[in-house]
Each structure stands twice: as structure tokens, then as C-alpha cells.
Amino acid sequence: MHIVFFTHPDFLGRDKMPGFASMPRFARMLADGMQQRGHQVEMWAPQSRFFKLPVSGSLKKWLGYIDQYLLFPVEVRKRLKAHTSDSLFVFTDQALGPWVPLVADRPHVIHCHDFMAQHSALGKIPGNSTSWTGRHYQDMIRKGYSRGKNFISVSNKTRVDLQESLLSVPSHSEVVYNGLNSSLKFYEPSLARETFGKKIALELTSGYLLHVGGNQWYKNRKGVVQLYEAWRALSNSKLPLILIGEKLSPELTQLIAQSPFKADIHQFTGLSDEFVNFAYAGASVFLFPSLAEGFGWPIAEAMACGSLVITTNEAPMTEVAGGASFLIPRKPQDEVAAKAWAQEGAKVVDEVITLPDAERNKFVEAGLVNAYRFNSENILNQIEAIYKRVFYENHTS
Incomplete structure (x- = not known):
């Protein structure tokens, strides 16, 4: 199976988004794990073009949005034209939702981590308000992942939150817990x-x-x-x-x-x-x-x-x-x-x-x-089984 992982752009930096440090680790765990299981793997993410221009402040953020939501979709469409039909497209975070419509008609899986930013934007979390631009940004994310059909949530709580945010019942909505770093050890x-x-x-x-x-x-x-x-x-x-x-x-x-x-x-x-x-x-x-x-x-x-x-x-x-x-x-x-x-x-x-x-x-x-x-190996085996099921169901339907 050929798997394309959509990931967050490296240029955002861990200081620009809560929980950023865990996202590259999660994406790398998935990519390495699937490669070890014999799958071909690609990782697609926006490149820093406008973002690397010598500006600062809020303008820097908006230039990053140009790279992510104007230039990157154009690049993806070009790649898809030359892409074979034997690929599974995996979004490593539901926050990458704006890109989901690009492959919504192809075999795909969306990993869901938490919906706290979504809940804040909807006014569901007292004391944690979201700006006007933030609310529209989260709305764009929600409209994007809502086009998806296959989801893997990291907990039952996250799956419940996902189901409440969707307008229709997805084809697959599974729970697979996060895998631990295999290097963690017990010491006296x-x-x-x-x-x-x-x-x-x-x-x-x-x-x-x-x-x-x-x-x-x-x-x-x-x-x-x-x-x-x-x-x-x-x-x-x-x-x-x-x-x-x-x-x-x-x-x-x-x-x-x-x-x-x-x-x-x-x-x-x-x-x-x-x-x-x-x-x-x-x-x-x-x-x-x-x-x-x-x-x-x-x-x-x-x-x-x-x-x-x-x-x-x-x-x-x-x-x-x-x-x-x-x-x-x-x-x-x-x-x-x-x-x-x-x-x-x-x-x-x-x-x-x-x-x-x-x-x-x-x-x-x-x-x-x-x-x-x-255990990370068990977790990856569960994820692989879901990937295969989604892929083969799409190719036999």
C-alpha cells in the first residue's frame, strides 16, 4: 500500500501552536511504523515560501496562511494528477481539515486528537474565548474535516466530541490510543x-x-x-x-x-x-x-x-x-x-x-x-489494520 501522510508545516514552530511538539512525533511514528510494515510512505506538508520573507508580527502569520491554504492546495492538485489510484491519504491531525476536500473522494483517514480549539471557538469553554479570526479559522477546519468519511480518535472522549461536530455518520469512526515512546524505561x-x-x-x-x-x-x-x-x-x-x-x-x-x-x-x-x-x-x-x-x-x-x-x-x-x-x-x-x-x-x-x-x-x-x-507496536498494528480496511473497501466498492 502507498500511504501519503499530510502533516503540519515545520515552519510554524513549536512556539506558534499549543501541542505542536507532539504532532511531528506522532506523524513520524506513523510514517516509520508503516514503512517498517512494508508500505511505501510519503509526507506532504506546505513549504515556507512567503513565510520566510523578512517580516515580523501578525503579518508573518498571514504569510504562513498563504503558504498553507493558497499555495499548498495548488501543489497538491498538481501531484494528484500524476498520482496513481493505489494510495491512501492520511491526515495526521484533524486541524489539517482545510486540505481534506482535496482528497475527499479518494481513500483517506483522519486522525483526531482533541477538539478543545473547536469548543473554544463555539463558546463552549467559559473563560477561554477565541478571537473573531480564530472562530472563522476553526470554522474552516471543521468544514474541511466534515468532508471526511474515516476517522481514528485517540480516546473515546475525542470520538464523542468528533461525532457531535459532524453533520452525518462517518463510514468509520474508530478509537486507537496513542502509542508510547518505546524508549521509556522503568528505573529504580x-x-x-x-x-x-x-x-x-x-x-x-x-x-x-x-x-x-x-x-x-x-x-x-x-x-x-x-x-x-x-x-x-x-x-x-x-x-x-x-x-x-x-x-x-x-x-x-x-x-x-x-x-x-x-x-x-x-x-x-x-x-x-x-x-x-x-x-x-x-x-x-x-x-x-x-x-x-x-x-x-x-x-x-x-x-x-x-x-x-x-x-x-x-x-x-x-x-x-x-x-x-x-x-x-x-x-x-x-x-x-x-x-x-x-x-x-x-x-x-x-x-x-x-x-x-x-x-x-x-x-x-x-x-x-x-x-x-x-505499547507502540500494538497501537501501530491497530492503525495499520484500519488503514487496510479503509483502502480495500474503497477499491472494492
Whole structure:
């Protein structure tokens, strides 16, 4: 089978769109996995032409749109004229929807990750408004992927959101979870803490609390800091909090600067996958109180490395956690209620940190077993089976 993967353009950069870093990894996993299974693979994405002109500010963004939505479709149509009929076209993200109509009458599959930007544009997420141009952009994306007929969602929650956004029932709407990075390993906490501590120049032998994520509203980094402060006020322990991900937002920087525990809150960017693995493995507890997710990749990553996880008691976090995590309610918007939320959540944090070794080991083992559900080879086999089914159904109909 010949597979053409539509992917995001490299020139956008990870600082231009939330979650960008995970998209190239996902596309590369699909391409490499299908090549290893004997398929011919191409990757199609817009090239930087207007975008590379020496301008800045909002004009730069609009030049990027010209490359993506004016020039690239012309290039695709030219390629399609010379293309044989034995190809499957795969969109690695539903946000690539504007290009779906180009191949809507050919065998195709659309991977769906999350619909939070869509929901924000429709006013479904209080406190996270979308600009006028953003609303029209999301409408263009929705009209594009709505032309699709075959979808793979990363969670049942994402599939439900997809179905609510479509005007008709698709031919295929399957759920295949994200596959974990196969290089993730379990390490003994003492070894992981020593190795990671040397890397970041901190004494971590007693343990630490960990969060991995960006500044997107739904990652709830503010809630992580509030949970930590409430736990420190409750406990005699002085374990530090380590935040791994993009540079802190101005709001979060100010919040930490005002914290009585600011000396014990540390943030790191640009760490390699190897050292993020050590960070997970050495954590006393991994905090992931997200307000929403499409999947919740760090939950599975942390479990695969042997960390205990506290996450939100809502889908899809519960779906990924699979009963192997500790759950707390979703943080409320009201500040007074949020303070009470942090205080109650701090009790769960303390429960996890003070678990006897035998109990902790039981939860670690449960997490490792749960994480195996996301074995990348099994995931790729499931995806390949769907690709084949869509391809052959289109060629026999």
C-alpha cells in the first residue's frame, strides 16, 4: 500500500501552536511504523515560501496562511494528477481539515486528537474565548474535516466530541490510543533521582513532586502550583516541585514569585527525552490535574516509568489512567472554590507521598501494567489494520 501522510508545516514552530511538539512525533511514528510494515510512505506538508520573507508580527502569520491554504492546495492538485489510484491519504491531525476536500473522494483517514480549539471557538469553554479570526479559522477546519468519511480518535472522549461536530455518520469512526515512546524505561527511583539531580544540579535523593506540560489553559499549571502550596501547608515535608515544559507564562511566574515556597519550585525547559524519563521515574508523585485533554499522554508516560499519578476524575484522564491512578475533582473556576479544591487535593498528595513501600509498589506495578496498553507496536498494528480496511473497501466498492 502507498500511504501519503499530510502533516503540519515545520515552519510554524513549536512556539506558534499549543501541542505542536507532539504532532511531528506522532506523524513520524506513523510514517516509520508503516514503512517498517512494508508500505511505501510519503509526507506532504506546505513549504515556507512567503513565510520566510523578512517580516515580523501578525503579518508573518498571514504569510504562513498563504503558504498553507493558497499555495499548498495548488501543489497538491498538481501531484494528484500524476498520482496513481493505489494510495491512501492520511491526515495526521484533524486541524489539517482545510486540505481534506482535496482528497475527499479518494481513500483517506483522519486522525483526531482533541477538539478543545473547536469548543473554544463555539463558546463552549467559559473563560477561554477565541478571537473573531480564530472562530472563522476553526470554522474552516471543521468544514474541511466534515468532508471526511474515516476517522481514528485517540480516546473515546475525542470520538464523542468528533461525532457531535459532524453533520452525518462517518463510514468509520474508530478509537486507537496513542502509542508510547518505546524508549521509556522503568528505573529504580534512587538511581533516577541521582541521575536527574546531577543533570539539573538539585539534591533530589528524598524525592520530589513533578509536572510535565505547557502553558495551555487546560494543562492547569496554576492548579499544580496551588496543589503544591496547599500540600506544603499541610505537611512537614519539604520536597520540591519540578515543572518540566515550556517557559513559564508571566502569570505563573508572578504566582510562583509570591509563593512562600518559591525557593522549592523549579522549572526546566529543553530537557532530552532521556532525562524526562529519569524525571518521571524518580518522582514521588506525578501531578496531572488537567481541566481537559484529548488523550493525556503524560499519564501513560509517567506510569511506564514507574511513577504514581494524581489526575483529574474526568474523561479522558480516567480513560488513560485505567484505574491505576489517584483521582481528584476538576478544579473549579471560582477562586474560593479553587482554594478548597487545592486543600482537598493536598490530602490526596500527602496520602500518595506517605504510602508504605509495599502499597506504593502495588500501585507502581498496576501503573506499569496499565501503560502496556499503549505499547507502540500494538497501537501501530491497530492503525495499520484500519488503514487496510479503509483502502480495500474503497477499491472494492
